[in-house]
Amino acid sequence: MARTVWDSTVGKKTVMAVSGLIMLLYLVVHMIGNLKIFFGPGEFNHYAHWLRTVGEPFMHYEWTLWVIRVVLLAAVVAHAVSAYQLSRRDIKARPRTYVHRKPRAGYATRTMRWGGVILGLFIVWHILDLTTGTVHSGGFETGKPYQNVVDTFSTWYGNAVYIVAMLALGLHIRHGFWSAAQTLGAGSRARDRALKTVANVLALLLTAGFIAVPVGVMTGVVS
Amino acid sequence: MKLTLRVWRQKNADAEGTMSTYEVDGISPDMSFLEMLDTLNEELILKGEDPVAFDHDCREGICGMCSLVINGEAHGPERTTTCQLHMRSFRDGDTIDIEPWRAAAFPVVKDLVVDRSAFDRIIQAGGYITAPTGSAPEAHATPVPKPDADYAFEHAECIGCGACVAACPNGAAMLFTSAKVNHLNVLPQGAPERETRVLDMVAQMDEEGFGGCTLAGECATACPKGIPLTSITRMNREWLRATRKAGKR
Structure with a gap:
């Protein structure tokens, strides 16, 4: 069955839909967690520490976190590989474009591929910046996420990269969530408007929620 | 109506194609798009040129034979088949681009005809x-x-x-x-x-x-x-x- 799914365009789209929804679920949780930064370093740092102790005593320190990381990594890889293979196929299926071109699909639809690449690059930077601290702008300190976040968003490029990526994320979710519903066969004529609304609301809430953090640092609400 | 047509011409499946420009005059707004192409082809035949090859059959909008991407839109500006598209959808003096269906799975056979x-x-x-x-x-x-x-x-x-x-x-x-x-x-x-x-x-x-x-x-x-x-x-x-x-x- 796995073979059938992976070898079919419809199956590969299913892989994209499921992995996309996993990442979307994570993003909702991530965004809500981020908002704790507005309640001061105490609450934010405590929340960050709690993430490492989730599931104790059943789970050892950081075990739950690593399970989440592995699942997310699998989702990102599955999403990217199927997107790459499907895109290659799509481009090959239309070897010659029309002389008279009339783009009609929406902006979010047309930017899915490049938007996805931008998001992929962003994730790499984001992890190197705030998880490992490799490319962090200030003096990165493990266990002090509040200060690390403030440092990142005290640089113009930190803000620029983050905000651009979050706008790309909003567009990606706007088309992606609705598409995933269609791919999984959950859409119907009666449900179409509801699904589009949920996609738009999710896109808007996530983008606004994530961008609130750099804006908070820039305006001095978070310092 | 007087129209300028830019039509995809391709001798056969292996030949390189190109957009060729033709002028047609005396087109009635009541003509169907295919009748307009018939008019062009009659002129081309009289001039001893190769007529433009395009698919058509019933001309009633039910057989699915006609194709053509007109000004970048499949079957042109109206939501119907090309045979049911009428020249009143265009204006006198318009330039109209006519191309075949484009897809790897639909190779061009000749001009506007695809397999x-x-x-x-x-x-x-x-x-x-x-x-x-x-x-x-x-x-x-x-x-x-x-x-x-x-x-x-x-x-x-x-x-x-x-x-x-x-x-x-x-x-x-x-x-x-x-x-x-x-x-x-x-x-x-x-x-x-x-x-x-x-x-x-x-x-x-x-x-x-x-x-x-x-x-x-x-x-x-x-x-x-x-x-x-x-x-x-x-x-x-x-x-x-x-x-x-x-x-x-």
Whole structure:
């Protein structure tokens, strides 16, 4: 069955839909967690520490976190590989474009591929910046996420990269969530408007929620 | 009406093609688009030039033979087939670009004619029901609920013209395949092959080199018969159901 799914365009789209929804679920949780930064370093740092102790005593320190990381990594890889293979196929299926071109699909639809690449690059930077601290702008300190976040968003490029990526994320979710519903066969004529609304609301809430953090640092609400 | 036409000319499948410009005069707004092309061809023949090759048959909007991407839109600016498109949709002095369907699975045969036999092979893979032939069956032998009959008919309207493929940025045949799958899968007559139909037809669709669906929705906008985009959603559901069932066996 796995073979059938992976070898079919419809199956590969299913892989994209499921992995996309996993990442979307994570993003909702991530965004809500981020908002704790507005309640001061105490609450934010405590929340960050709690993430490492989730599931104790059943789970050892950081075990739950690593399970989440592995699942997310699998989702990102599955999403990217199927997107790459499907895109290659799509481009090959239309070897010659029309002389008279009339783009009609929406902006979010047309930017899915490049938007996805931008998001992929962003994730790499984001992890190197705030998880490992490799490319962090200030003096990165493990266990002090509040200060690390403030440092990142005290640089113009930190803000620029983050905000651009979050706008790309909003567009990606706007088309992606609705598409995933269609791919999984959950859409119907009666449900179409509801699904589009949920996609738009999710896109808007996530983008606004994530961008609130750099804006908070820039305006001095978070310092 | 006086028009400037920029038409794709290509001698044969292997030749390099190019857009050629022609002027046509004395076009009536009541002419169909194909009659306008007939007028051009008559002039070309009188001049001893090679007429523009294009597909057409019934000219009633029901056979699915005519094609043409007109000004970047499959079947032109109206939601109908090219044969039912009239010159009143254009203005005197317009320049009109005419191109063939573009898709790897629809190679150009000559000028504006493309080979759409990939569609026939998708139908051969499962777009049929198994029924004893002979005398017509009793009409009431198999009751079909009215909503199902309507749903099947809506999808049976597909004439297989390929506008969906031509309009799709990925050259995908999802709308065509889904119309055929849904038409038969919703009916009791199609039930025995419900799973194999969707699996085999999607597999053949992939085999032919059509692209995948990115839900751009251009296919449903171009479809002269109004096959809805949700048709693809329903086929995805059928495909997932069939895959799950096949996995259990």
